[in-house]
Amino acid sequence: MSETKKTATLTIDDASYDLPVHSPTSGPDVLDIRKLYAQAGVFTYDPGFTSTASCESTITYIDGEEGVLTHRGYAIGDLAGKSHYLEVCYLLLYGTLPTTTELEEFENTITHHTMLHEQMVNFFRGFRRDAHPMAIMVGVVGAMSAFYHDSTDINDPRQREIASHRLIAKMPTIAAMAYKYTIGQPFVSPRNDLDYASNFLRMCFAVPAEDYEVNPILSRAMDRIFTLHADHEQNASTSTVRLASSSGANPFACIAAGIACLWGPAHGGANQACLEMLKEIGSVDRIPEYIARAKDKNDPFRLMGFGHRVYKNMDPRATVMKESADEVLELLGVEDNPLLQVAKELEQIALNDPYFKDKKLFPNVDFYSGIILEAMGFPTSMFTPIFALSRTVGWISQWKEQLSDPAHKIGRPRQLYLGEDVREYVDIENR
Numbered sequence: 288m289s290e291t292k293k294t295a296t297l298t299i300d301d302a303s304y305d306l307p308v309h310s311p312t313s314g315p316d317v318l319d320i321r322k323l324y325a326q327a328g329v330f331t332y333d334p335g336f337t338s339t340a341s342c343e344s345t346i347t348y349i350d351g352e353e354g355v356l357t358h359r360g361y362a363i364g365d366l367a368g369k370s371h372y373l374e375v376c377y378l379l380l381y382g383t384l385p386t387t388t389e390l391e392e393f394e395n396t397i398t399h400h401t402m403l404h405e406q407m408v409n410f411f412r413g414f415r416r417d418a419h420p421m422a423i424m425v426g427v428v429g430a431m432s433a434f435y436h437d438s439t440d441i442n443d444p445r446q447r448e449i450a451s452h453r454l455i456a457k458m459p460t461i462a463a464m465a466y467k468y469t470i471g472q473p474f475v476s477p478r479n480d481l482d483y484a485s486n487f488l489r490m491c492f493a494v495p496a497e498d499y500e501v502n503p504i505l506s507r508a509m510d511r512i513f514t515l516h517a518d519h520e521q522n523a524s525t526s527t528v529r530l531a532s533s534s535g536a537n538p539f540a541c542i543a544a545g546i547a548c549l550w551g552p553a554h555g556g557a558n559q560a561c562l563e564m565l566k567e568i569g570s571v572d573r574i575p576e577y578i579a580r581a582k583d584k585n586d587p588f589r590l591m592g593f594g595h596r597v598y599k600n601m602d603p604r605a606t607v608m609k610e611s612a613d614e615v616l617e618l619l620g621v622e623d624n625p626l627l628q629v630a631k632e633l634e635q636i637a638l639n640d641p642y643f644k645d646k647k648l649f650p651n652v653d654f655y656s657g658i659i660l661e662a663m664g665f666p667t668s669m670f671t672p673i674f675a676l677s678r679t680v681g682w683i684s685q686w687k688e689q690l691s692d693p694a695h696k697i698g699r700p701r702q703l704y705l706g707e708d709v710r711e712y713v714d715i716e717n718r
Contacts, residue, residue, distance in 0.1 A: 302327065306320060358379055533689070627661065
């Protein structure tokens with residue numbers, strides 16, 4: 288628990304209550320209201336929990352006003368520019384950057400956990416071919432608890448460790464198999480001689496007739512997408528994982544719950560919505576029309592991929608992602624892709640138009656990641672599964688942290704009840 292150096296006084300009618308105030312390492316002070324109901328008989332009201340800290344955490348910090356995102360104190364720009372995804376996974380899980388030996392051991396462990404139990408293939412074949420890949424991932428990840436009984440005891444630190452490694456290792460395999468199943472191609476097994484991102488790309492795009500040679504620029508861009516989405520503090524899906532975990536649910540069920548929450552278009556579907564908007568615009572010559580609509584307060588049209596709920600400045604992840612987008616588009620070209628031509632023109636307008644600057648509507652990470660994934664050849668239906676794959680380590684790190692917190696208890700939000708008061712029951716023949 289953080290040190291308490293001051294208190295706040297709440298007065299209700301003629302009674303006053305002293306509430307502890309905790310000072311974090313970074314960010315605003317936190318008012319401790321845990322005993323408020325017991326002492327004063329009142330609840331607080333905070334729809335969306337936008338002013339409520341649900342836990343203590345040492346993993347990720349965001350300052351939306353300044354455009355800051357750090358993992359364990361390290362700036363996301365440094366991590367995405369100088370590390371790779373599995374190194375960041377180690378940092379999130381264990382709190383420190385690994386030594387060379389620690390990283391080699393960790394990479395070896397993850398690499399040798401990438402295959403799925405052979406019987407799990409039957410789960411994929413039980414879905415319709417036109418099933419959304421996220422529907423498949425929710426089902427398959429939840430079913431892992433039926434196959435890996437030696438890593439479901441949350442009270443055993445060793446089993447928690449094994450479950451963590453398995454989920455990080457197998458999620459790319461599950462996502463790639465979901466993709467292959469929906470396009471009617473045979474599954475491609477992982478290979479131990481490839482790095483994490485390259486392995487995923489190969490499992491998605493290789494076919495029996497010819498192997499897939501992974502381009503290092505595309506692999507690096509994929510790795511950055513994973514890294515930049517690894518964790519993002521107490522967002523909706525992370526809070527869902529923590530809430531599910533608070534009941535004592537097994538790790539696979541908790542992560543499946545997080546995937547289900549991420550599926551919501553207001554959360555994990557932003558980059559898909561951005562690409563669908565670009566398709567609606569269609570061509571560069573129609574951009575002025577849509578810019579005018581975006582500036583019209585009476586028009587419901589909104590530009591997707593610009594601005595962010597948390598960041599009121601440039602999204603620090605977008606700065607790094609733009610580098611990768613430029614590299615990928617230079618490699619693959621945009622001449623024959625009208626959608627990517629629209630994206631590049633929109634980007635320039637947003638970065639230079641005073642309206643966008645004043646409103647702080649900078650291109651965000653979803654705008655650039657959508658461009659990259661489209662250029663690589665992924666359909667929009669795979670954007671959110673790739674997000675889920677990336678965020679798995681964040682969910683697991685938060686899950687492990689919660690289980691280690693002696694103060695954690697089952698989640699039980701309160702409500703502001705506005706329904707009927709007690710009413711007399713009327714028998715059916717008299718209604």
